[in-house]
Amino acid sequence: MTEFLLAAAGLMVVTVAIGLLRILRGPGDADRVMAVQLLGTGGIAALLLAGAATGEAARVDVALTLALLAAFTSIAFAKAPGA
């Protein structure tokens, strides 16, 4: 079961990393922020899976913090002058 969870975590990271191609292609700033948003959520999922695989409860706390910070990135983008 540990192997399955770790493999799922790795797959999650690879998937959202491919999504980062959208940052290169744009065309607007909103599209780029969406790729970052997907990276945040994928990172949360990977952290939760890795936490369940290794039994380290601290990783769930890291995921909770990442969820909070990922929300702030997009809000900062929407509120930035000139965005």
Place this chain on the structure above:
Amino acid sequence: MSALLDLWTIVAVSSGALFFLAGTVGLLRFPDTLTRLHALTKADNLGLGLVVLGLLPRAEGLLAAAKLLCVWLLVILSGATVSQLIARTARRERPPA
């Protein structure tokens, strides 16, 4: 019972991964900003939701399970808010014809 829970975890986590994959493909392939936003929110809410549901039976104790649900709720809440903000910014960038 344990095998059944393992099966549940495998099914739910795999479906979650599928939604993440679909979200990424949509983000890369869809033609304009708003449709891409639509694909992204599926990965956010359903993908992470299924992963959390799959991990719930493996949580040690009620507190750990509540914490997992907390992560999901926070992502759903922030996802809904942020999608509105991003959509508004996209409209300002390129107003609909």
